Amino acid sequence: MSNHGSEYQELPVESYTSGESKTKVLNKNKVRRARAIGVILLILAGVVMFILAPAAEGNATFGLSFPDDRFQLDALSVPSTGSLYILALVLGFLGGTQFLKGFQSKSTMILGISFALFVVAVMIWATAGQEFSLISMLVSTIARCTPIALGALSGILCERAGVVNIGIEGMLLGGAFTGVVMGSLVGGWVGLISATIVGGMLALLLAFLAINFRVDQIIIGVVINILVLGLTSFLTAQVLVKRPEWNDAPIFPAIKIPILGDIPILGPMFFDQTILVYGMFGLVVFTTYMLFRSRWGLRTRSVGENPKAADSLGISVAKTRYLAVIYGGMVGGFAGAWFTLGTVGRFDEGMTGGRGFIGLAAMIFGAWNPIGAFGAALIFGFSDSLQQKLALINTPIPTEFLSMTPYLVTIIVVAGLVGRARPPAADGQPFEKQ
Amino acid sequence: MELELRGITKRFPGVLANDDVSLTARSGKVLALIGENGAGKSTLMNILSGIYRPDSGEIIIDGKLQHFADPGDAIKAGIGMVHQHFMLVPVFTVAENVVLGVEPTFAGNILNRKKANKEVEEISRKYGLAVDPKALIENLPVGLQQRVEIIKVLLRGAKILVFDEPTAVLTPQEVTEFFGIVEELKSRGSTIIFITHKLKEALAIADDITVLRGGKVVGNADPKTATQEELASMMVGRDIDLTVKKTKANPGEVVLDMAGVSVMDDYGRPILDSIDMQVRSGEIVGVAGIQGNGQTELVEVITGLIPLASGAIRLKGQDMAGSSPRDIHKDGVAHVPEDRNHMGMIGSFTLAENLVLDSYYEKPFSKGIRMQRQAIDEAARVLVKDYDVRPPHIENTGGALSGGNAQKMIVAREFSRDVPLVLCAQPTRGIDVGSIEYIHEQIVRKRDEGVAILVVSTELDEIFALADRILVMFDGRIVAELNTSETSPTEVGLYMAGQAA
Numbered sequence: 001m002s003n004h005g006s007e008y009q010e011l012p013v014e015s016y017t018s019g020e021s022k023t024k025v026l027n028k029n030k031v032r033r034a035r036a037i038g039v040i041l042l043i044l045a046g047v048v049m050f051i052l053a054p055a056a057e058g059n060a061t062f063g064l065s066f067p068d069d070r071f072q073l074d075a076l077s078v079p080s081t082g083s084l085y086i087l088a089l090v091l092g093f094l095g096g097t098q099f100l101k102g103f104q105s106k107s108t109m110i111l112g113i114s115f116a117l118f119v120v121a122v123m124i125w126a127t128a129g130q131e132f133s134l135i136s137m138l139v140s141t142i143a144r145c146t147p148i149a150l151g152a153l154s155g156i157l158c159e160r161a162g163v164v165n166i167g168i169e170g171m172l173l174g175g176a177f178t179g180v181v182m183g184s185l186v187g188g189w190v191g192l193i194s195a196t197i198v199g200g201m202l203a204l205l206l207a208f209l210a211i212n213f214r215v216d217q218i219i220i221g222v223v224i225n226i227l228v229l230g231l232t233s234f235l236t237a238q239v240l241v242k243r244p245e246w247n248d249a250p251i252f253p254a255i256k257i258p259i260l261g262d263i264p265i266l267g268p269m270f271f272d273q274t275i276l277v278y279g280m281f282g283l284v285v286f287t288t289y290m291l292f293r294s295r296w297g298l299r300t301r302s303v304g305e306n307p308k309a310a311d312s313l314g315i316s317v318a319k320t321r322y323l324a325v326i327y328g329g330m331v332g333g334f335a336g337a338w339f340t341l342g343t344v345g346r347f348d349e350g351m352t353g354g355r356g357f358i359g360l361a362a363m364i365f366g367a368w369n370p371i372g373a374f375g376a377a378l379i380f381g382f383s384d385s386l387q388q389k390l391a392l393i394n395t396p397i398p399t400e401f402l403s404m405t406p407y408l409v410t411i412i413v414v415a416g417l418v419g420r421a422r423p424p425a426a427d428g429q430p431f432e433k434q
Numbered sequence: 435m436e437l438e439l440r441g442i443t444k445r446f447p448g449v450l451a452n453d454d455v456s457l458t459a460r461s462g463k464v465l466a467l468i469g470e471n472g473a474g475k476s477t478l479m480n481i482l483s484g485i486y487r488p489d490s491g492e493i494i495i496d497g498k499l500q501h502f503a504d505p506g507d508a509i510k511a512g513i514g515m516v517h518q519h520f521m522l523v524p525v526f527t528v529a530e531n532v533v534l535g536v537e538p539t540f541a542g543n544i545l546n547r548k549k550a551n552k553e554v555e556e557i558s559r560k561y562g563l564a565v566d567p568k569a570l571i572e573n574l575p576v577g578l579q580q581r582v583e584i585i586k587v588l589l590r591g592a593k594i595l596v597f598d599e600p601t602a603v604l605t606p607q608e609v610t611e612f613f614g615i616v617e618e619l620k621s622r623g624s625t626i627i628f629i630t631h632k633l634k635e636a637l638a639i640a641d642d643i644t645v646l647r648g649g650k651v652v653g654n655a656d657p658k659t660a661t662q663e664e665l666a667s668m669m670v671g672r673d674i675d676l677t678v679k680k681t682k683a684n685p686g687e688v689v690l691d692m693a694g695v696s697v698m699d700d701y702g703r704p705i706l707d708s709i710d711m712q713v714r715s716g717e718i719v720g721v722a723g724i725q726g727n728g729q730t731e732l733v734e735v736i737t738g739l740i741p742l743a744s745g746a747i748r749l750k751g752q753d754m755a756g757s758s759p760r761d762i763h764k765d766g767v768a769h770v771p772e773d774r775n776h777m778g779m780i781g782s783f784t785l786a787e788n789l790v791l792d793s794y795y796e797k798p799f800s801k802g803i804r805m806q807r808q809a810i811d812e813a814a815r816v817l818v819k820d821y822d823v824r825p826p827h828i829e830n831t832g833g834a835l836s837g838g839n840a841q842k843m844i845v846a847r848e849f850s851r852d853v854p855l856v857l858c859a860q861p862t863r864g865i866d867v868g869s870i871e872y873i874h875e876q877i878v879r880k881r882d883e884g885v886a887i888l889v890v891s892t893e894l895d896e897i898f899a900l901a902d903r904i905l906v907m908f909d910g911r912i913v914a915e916l917n918t919s920e921t922s923p924t925e926v927g928l929y930m931a932g933q934a935a
Contacts, residue, residue, distance in 0.1 A: 298537060312505065425525075
C-alpha cells in the first residue's frame, strides 16, 4: 500500500471532477503498459542487431517443398546478415514508436507481430549458411499441436461443465500406453479405441470423486497424474521390457486427400496427415458447434456457470457434468494415442512430457473456447517443432536450451494472460442439491 | 388458481420449522406472507416448490389435493418461484436463460434461437414485461433481471407466482415498477404470494396478509386497516417502536477526511473513483446505494484491507495510508463488517474468544505469549450482559448464535472500545426486528457520545432512520450529498440509479 500509493499522492486529485478522473487513472495504467511493451521490443531489436546479426554468415536457405511433391516450390534463400539487420531495424522502429507514442489498442497485436519477427530472426540466424526444411517444420507444427489442442479440448469440456481437470496429463499418458499395447496385440484401430476408452474411464474416476464425493478437484487431478505415471512406468519396466513385441504398434499412416493435398505448403500441412490429426480438426469443430449451438451445449455451460439455476429448472447437474467430463476424458485418451500410434509406435516412460499441462495453458490462452485453444496450441506446436528441427541442423544453440522452448513459451504466455480470460463461474465448485 | 395449505407441519432435527400452518392465497389476489428470519417462511416456500415434503398437512390447488415429489411436479401444478437470489446465468442471453430446460430445437438437439427469442417476445408483449431477448443478463440492471425471472416462470405456465423478498435488491423506482408488474399479473388472473419482511410494501400491495412467527401462523391482517406497528408487534410478539429516537446532531471536528481516494480492481479499472468525503464527530453519515457500487470497497479501504491507488485518508488529521489494518483498527476505527459470518466473527470460536479477536494480544488479555483466560472471560461476561447477547453463555460458540445476537456480539466488541470513528456496514442485514431496534439505539447512543459514525446500508429506510447526512454512491463515485431533513427517498432513489447525476 505504502510504496505503491505514495507516488500518486502528489497528484492534484481534487482538481478534476470525478467524471474525468476515471479516464485519467486508466490512461496512467495504459501508458505504463505501453512503455513496458516498448522496452521489451527495443531489447529484442538490440538482441537481433548486436548479437544475432554479427554472428550470422552466408545465406539461410528454407525449403518449401518435399522432393516428391507434385508442385515444387523453389527454396527460399535469404542473405542472413542483411535480413537480420533489416529485421532489427523494423523491431527497433516498432519498439521506438510504441515507447514514445504507443499503438493504443493495437499494442497487443504489435507485440505479437514483433515476437513473430524475432522468431524469424532466430531462425535465420540459426540456419545461416545451411539449409533448413521449413515445410517439414510446418507439417510437424500441425502434428505436434494435435495432442495439445486435444488436451485443451479435454480441459474445456470438463471446465465448461464446472469440473476442473488437471488430470489431462494422466489421461494422455494412459491413452498412449493403452494405445501401444492394444495396437501391438490387435491392431491400430483397436489401440485407438481402447486409448479413448481408458481416457473415459480415468474421467469417470474424476467425475465420481468430484461429483459424488465432492473431493477437491485439483487433488483428484494430481492423483490421476501420479497414478497413471506410476502405473505405466511400472508396467513398462515389468512387462513391456520383457515382451518388446507388446510395445511395437503399427503407426497410422498419413492419408493424402486428393487434389487438396497437392496445394503447395498448405497441402502437406493440412491435407496429408494421420487420422489422429484429422480427428483433432473434426473434434474441435464439432465440439465448438455443439457447445455453442446445441441444447446439450447450453445445458453443459449452464451447469458450469450457475448450477443452482440449472437445477431449479429441472436439469440434472450431476448427469450433465458426468457426460461432459467423460466426453472430455475420451478426448484426452484419444489425444494420448497420438504419442504412440501417431508417431513412433512405441511407449516410453513419461513420454507425454507435460503436454497435458501445456494443453491446460492453451485452454486458458484460448479463453475456454475450442477454436481459441486450437490457435494457442498452434503456437505451442510451432515452438515444439521449431526446437526439434533446429536440433537436427547444426545450430549454435545448445540442444538443452532448445528443448526448453515449448515450456518457456508456456510460461510467458500464461504469465501474460492468466487473470485476463474469464473461466466459467462455477469452475471447480462442487454442487450440493438442497 | 386458488392455493390452500392445510395444517402443514415440517420438523427438522431439533427444530419445528412449520407447525400446523394453514393459509389461503385467493385467485387473482396478492397474499403477503410476513415474518422474521427463522419464522418458517423459507421452509414453507421450499415445501410449496417441491424441494421439501411436509411431515403432515395438505397442499390444495383449486380444490385438488397435490403431492409434489420434486420441483418438476410443483412447476407442472402451476407454481412458479421467483427466488431472492436470481437463478440466472450471467453470460447467457435473456432468451437462453428463459428457455433453459425447455429449449426449442431442430433435429432433437440444435437450438432454435429464433423460436426462443419469439417465445420471450410473446410473453413480454402479453404481460408488458419489456426486455430484449438477445441482451446478455450480465449487462442488465437488477430490475430487468427480475423481469427475466418472471418471464421464466410464466413461460412454464405458472399461475401461482411466489416471490421471495423480491424488492430486496431493487431501487425505489424499480420497486414501483415491480408493483406495476404485480398489478398486471393480478389482472390476468395470476395468484401472487409475496414473501417479505418489509411491512410498508406488504401494506401497499397485498390483498391479504398472513403473519408467521416461530413456525406458526400468528394471525391474518387486513392491509386496509392494519398499521406497520401492529404487524411488527405480531411478527415479534411484543410491542415494537419502529422509529429511531434521536435528537438533532451536533457535529464537531472532522474525524475522517478522504480526498481523491481511488481504488482499482485486478484489471486496473477503478472501483472507487476519486472519493472526497468527511465525517465529523457526533454525526451519523449514511452511505446509500445499490449493492456493488463501491460501498464494500469504501469500507475496506478505510480499514486498510485493500490498498488505495491514489488519494489520501486522514484520521483526525493523521495520514492513514500505509498503516496496517491492525494499526488502523487500534488507532481508532471500529468496524462492524457487512459479512458478519465471514468477517465479523469466527463461528467455531467461543463468545469470549470472539469478543477479544481485536485485542487478545494486548494487556490484560495477554502477558507475553500467554493468554489470560480469566481476564478474557471476565470482560466477555460484562459485554454479553451490557449488550444483551442471548443466550449469555460465553463458552458457547459464535456460530450457535442467531443472526441478531451474533450481530449484537460484534457490536459489543466494536462499540466497547473508545475510538473516534465507527464504521457500520449493513448493520442490520437479515436480523430480527428486536435486534434492529437495539442496534439502532446503540448507534445513536454512540453518536451522542461524540463519535463519528459512517453507516453503509442498502436499506433506504435504515439510512433515513439513522443518518444526519446522506451520501449516495453510484458506480464507484459519490454522486450526491444530501441533508436527511431536506431530501426524500424518491430523490435518493434517483441518485442511486445514476439517473439524476
